[in-house]
Amino acid sequence: MSNINGVNSSGFNATQLQNAQTEGANNSGSSFGDFMGDVADGALAGVAAVAPFFPGGELVKMAANGLRGLSDQAPAGLGGAKGEKLDQMWEMQEQNQMFNLQYMHLQQELQSDNRHFSTMSNLLKARHDTAKAAINNMRV
Structure with a gap:
């Protein structure tokens, strides 16, 4: 195993995390989303650096590194640069709501038909x- 203060097996240096955090704090021109993206990236890097020292840590390390790799695909409001994906997500949610309303209306119609059929059946039986x-x- 490698030293926590040095470079571990993933190639991450703990001082790089501190430098990245201070650079993010010193960069006053960046947006809040960019800052939070840098913080999240630093936190995931820290988790990946410490994870091998715990039981099952290799799995946690792989997950943290995978999440770090996804940061460039995140929507603009979540630290990424692509606002189109966020718009597409909202559009898909609206479509999903519309389909859910149509499905609920169909269920209500079927329940109504079932009540009518049951009523007629009971009347004819009587x-x-x-x-x-x-x-x-x-x-x-």
Whole structure:
């Protein structure tokens, strides 16, 4: 195992994290999203650096490195640079809501039809039982 203060097996240097954090704090022209993206990247790098020292840490390290790799694909409001994906996500959610409303309306129609069918069935059964009882009373 390598030293926590030095370079570990993933090639991450703990001093790089400190330098990245101070650069992010000194860069006053960056947006809040960029700053938070840098903080998240630094936190994931720290998790990846410390993870091998714990049981099952290799899996955590791989997950943290995978999340760090996804940061360039994140929507603009989440630290990435692509606002189109966020717009597409909202559009898909609106479509999903529309489909859910249509599905709920269809379920309500089916429940209504089922109630009508049950009511008619019960009425016809009562009519049949009444007629059958009348016929049986005439035979006696």
